[in-house]
Amino acid sequence: MDFGLSEEQRLIVETTRAFVENELYPHEAEVERTGVLRKELADELKQKAIASGLYAANMPESVGGAGLDTVTWLLYEKELGRANYALHWSCVGRPSNILLAGTDAQKEKYLYPCIRGEKSDCLAMTEPGAGSDLRGMKATAVEKGGDWVINGTKHFISHALEADFVILFVASGEEDTPRGKKKKITAFFVDKGHPGMTIREGYRNVSHRGYTNAIIEFDDCRLPADAILGEVHKGFEVANTWLGATRLQVAATCLGRAERALGHAIEYAAQRQQFGQQIGKFQGVSFKLADMATELKAADLLTFEAGWKFDQGTVTDQDMAMAKLKATEMLAFVADEAIQIHGGMGLMDDLPLERIWRDARVERIWEGTSEIQRHIISRALLRPHGA
Structure with a gap:
């Protein structure tokens, strides 16, 4: 392992640090004291991040990202981490790389708009009774007439209020194992405003002011089969891979x-x-x-x-x-x-x-x-x- 930085890595560190210090630091006091990242400010800083080439830098070049290797990406994340979390996460978007697991049609609808800064995503896994124990989740997906009907509640879902769609993980069946029954998990795309899905404000948090969490409730939310990310019952495999x-x-x-x-x-x-x-x-x-x-x-x-x-x-x-x-x-x-x-x-x-x-x-x-x-x-x- 070479501990020295390449010229490209030094440039990325310097560019990212300059952006953080010049564009994000000046707004920290406002976000910390109000607990709110104004949409107007977020949109303004997002456009500056896009113009600086820092937006979606975690994504491969083949889909419009910067194509950073992991070490260089972590150097970039380290510099962004200096600032208030809401500012660097909401304004210098890094779309979830799980979007790369989608079909071509799903990439057109979700991945590419996220890379261009037109949409943003959120991941919904955690439930009130199942945090680290994802196999204990109670939210379910049941196949009916070719569609999937979702019921249950997710909470602590970061920036769900601002996101344009949810990447949802729910229990879709069970299998027998030597240790007893184990739930199968399937991942779905759910667009904001989809019938049967309600997003409510979450909890007041001592950490990361301005970076919101939400509660998402599903009540007979019907999704088509083409909303599945990856394969049926293979949600854990998708999550672990990406x-x-x-x-x-x-x-x-x-x-x-x-x-x-x-x-x-x-x-x-x-x-x-x-x-x-x-x-x-x-x-x-x-x-x-x-x-x-x-x-x-x-x-x-x-x-x-x-x-x-x-x-x-x-x-x-x-x-x-x-x-x-x-x-x-x-x-x-x-x-x-x-x-x-x-x-x-x-x-x-x-x-x-x-x-x-x-x-x-x-x-x-x-x-x-x-x-x-x-x-x-x-x-x-x-x-x-x-x-």
């Missing part, structure tokens, strides 16, 4: 926020004086900085090693779980220590630290909790020993 790298995306955005928090802490420790000297000279502060930098470096290496292995075709679930676990828990540590170094000012919204501290909390929950990541890692360690 969504695995989302854990690395979470890790990369955490790295960006942690770097920003550490930068503020270093600057403050070098400038703030107490008892006649810079506070950075006190061991109580200097050791904090050393630990923060070390933890950040470790998370960075785990994340980009996993990204490199992804491109080589050798990445494992354990690799991605380790990266996600380390990066999300590191961010919580770095954000907390950065506030401690600043004292009371660290909790004031004049600085981004209190936001980074709040935002860090959800990262250990979504895209698989820290406990789930530890389960994946420990299972991989024990499996060769028959345990």
